[in-house]
Amino acid sequence: MSNLDKYLWLDQMPHFACSGCGHGIALAAMIRAIDKLGLGQNETVMVCAIGCAGRLPVYLDFPSIRTPHGRALTVATGIKLANPKLQVIVFMGDGDAAAIGGNHLIHTARRNIDLTAIVAINEIYGMTGGQYAPTTEKGKFASTAPFGMIEPQMDICKLTQGAGASFVARGDVYHVMELDNLVSKAISHKGFSVVEILTTCPIQFGRRNKDSKPSDMIKNLKGKTVTKKQAEQLSKEDLADKLVRGILVEEDRPEYIEEYDRLTNLKEEGDLN
């Protein structure tokens, strides 16, 4: 494996993540995918917002920007439109992407603009004290759900598929080799690509939910997900508490910037009034 140190600000170490946090595994998968694809470090822009997930890309040596809560995709859209040659990757937490940023997620998917969104699902607002997120499983405990979450869990893969994302995948921080592949396929895809990464927060989620030790939380992801092939063999009842991982949507659909360019070229040629 190649040396990935060149992608890190080593002088900023040690990083701030808690012991056992799964976010680093998700981030590492992203760096390995970038390395595998040979993307130029100056042509790859990293966009993130807030939370632990939004804070971690600060350790990466790419042109990058941190945006207000929920607005990473909005800023990423502006960057991509200003310079379509840039590869723009957005790394977000689940609270950030699905709650305050939910509207932006829907419309970025609908436009099918050529960005990659990586969403780290730890089922909680990790940084701010363990409030529940739209992705918190029903019945689980959070600082704002001391008697258990009563709302149904949001499925970001289904949401973005319904909104029009042309590439949707789910991976987890247990199946790391698969994850590298999913992220690199997402980045290579032309159009809006989303990778939901199931990760772990032993401190804000695990302790409240009496989960086992951090390493077991990661191992538990193994039983929580099934491949598409395995899903086909399962009954509806057995599938009910499982999440399907792998590439869930991969379509060739008109991409926003190409449509925009077509329109502006028509205008220049005088075919539009």
Ligand SMILES: Cc1ncc(C[n+]2csc(CCOP(=O)(O)OP(=O)(O)O)c2C)c(N)n1
């Ligand atoms: C407008 C605004 N509201 C609230 C906050 C406080 N805030 C910071 S991080 C965060 C939660 C982030 O949760 P998530 O996106 O799931 O990231 P995690 O920490 O779990 O990785 C919130 C609500 C903020 N920074 N800005």
Ligand SMILES: [Mg+2]
């Ligand atoms: Mg979170």
